[in-house]
Amino acid sequence: MAYNIAIASGKGGTGKTTVAVGIYQLLLNKYNYTVQLVDCDVEEPNDVIFFEGIDKVWQEDAVQMIPTINTDNCDFCRKCADYCEYNAITLIPSTQFAEINTSLCHSCGACLVACSNNAIGEAPHKIGEIAQFKGHNGELVQEGKLKVGSPMQTLLIKQLKKSVLLNSEINIYDAPPGTSCSVVESTIDADYVLLVTEPTPFGLHDLKLAVNLMDDLKKDFGVIINKAGLGSDNIYQFIRDNNVDLVGEIPFSKSMASYYAVGDLSNKWPIHVEQSINNIAEKLHSKVTLHERNYHT
Numbered sequence: 001m002a003y004n005i006a007i008a009s010g011k012g013g014t015g016k017t018t019v020a021v022g023i024y025q026l027l028l029n030k031y032n033y034t035v036q037l038v039d040c041d042v043e044e045p046n047d048v049i050f051f052e053g054i055d056k057v058w059q060e061d062a063v064q065m066i067p068t069i070n071t072d073n074c075d076f077c078r079k080c081a082d083y084c085e086y087n088a089i090t091l092i093p094s095t096q097f098a099e100i101n102t103s104l105c106h107s108c109g110a111c112l113v114a115c116s117n118n119a120i121g122e123a124p125h126k127i128g129e130i131a132q133f134k135g136h137n138g139e140l141v142q143e144g145k146l147k148v149g150s151p152m153q154t155l156l157i158k159q160l161k162k163s164v165l166l167n168s169e170i171n172i173y174d175a176p177p178g179t180s181c182s183v184v185e186s187t188i189d190a191d192y193v194l195l196v197t198e199p200t201p202f203g204l205h206d207l208k209l210a211v212n213l214m215d216d217l218k219k220d221f222g223v224i225i226n227k228a229g230l231g232s233d234n235i236y237q238f239i240r241d242n243n244v245d246l247v248g249e250i251p252f253s254k255s256m257a258s259y260y261a262v263g264d265l266s267n268k269w270p271i272h273v274e275q276s277i278n279n280i281a282e283k284l285h286s287k288v289t290l291h292e293r294n295y296h297t
């Protein structure tokens with residue numbers, strides 16, 4: 001039974017990808033787990049950029065089934081439009097026009113149930129792509145990429161999660177930034193969630209939202225403060241006041257920022273950054289060990 005770790009952040013730019021890739025490499029190479037990295041940041045997936053010598057081994061379209069109206073069978077009774085909670089159906093009887101707005105439709109199926117004239121069918125509509133990448137040293141990355149303009153992040157993440165291979169010991173879900181439905185979908189199955197933040201007023205504001213979300217979801221979670229040493233101490237006060245588990249701090253490093261800018265996080269971490277990520281990976285290793293022990297007893 002895989003141990004599922006989600007890595008989330010209330011806001012973008014906190015270094016979530018750095019943490020996800022860093023932890024992934026250590027759990028794979030130092031602790032010898034079979035680990036799958038699942039890039040759920042579907043609007044802007046970029047985890048795979050930070051792996052050297054990794055190849056795409058398959059890709060498939062992610063589709064949403066969208067209803068279609070056959071106007072030959074339609075008597076424009078409007079029952080389907082009345083059932084549609086998302087105002088996705090336009091009917092103009094005078095011109096015999098019937099259309100489903102693919103951006104608004106949530107594929108709930110209510111209109112299909114509503115229509116008694118057999119006028120509604122379904123057709124696949126592409127919302128993005130799901131791909132799998134494999135590296136020469138056992139690296140395995142699944143990635144969802146949303147079609148530009150599609151609002152179906154959550155549906156794509158659902159489909160991405162279904163494509164995750166079942167034989168890994170650990171799955172790491174790199175969630176999108178924020179606290180929206182797509183973050184809920186990326187973290188909902190996690191045994192443990194790491195919230196990556198930074199010691200700035202923006203970081204604190206969004207961390208509060210993320211902590212509230214984790215409490216609502218009743219998730220076991222901890223916080224990593226990235227770019228530690230910058231900004232103020234207010235975030236530490238919040239963590240203390242709310243008994244939040246501080247899993248680790250990654251010191252701010254200018255050279256780290258330059259490596260990130262050229263897509264290279266593999267082997268050139270400054271020693272103090274490497275030590276911090278090592279400490280975090282070690283804590284996760286303890287959690288995975290405990291999970292495995294509980295599973296087998």
Ligand code: SF4
Nearest residue numbers: 074075077078080115
């Ligand atoms: S419920 Fe069926 S028949 Fe009525 S307007 Fe909708 S598609 Fe047409």
Ligand code: SF4
Nearest residue numbers: 084105106108109111
């Ligand atoms: S499937 Fe649901 S959301 Fe889509 S058009 Fe039909 S009723 Fe509306």
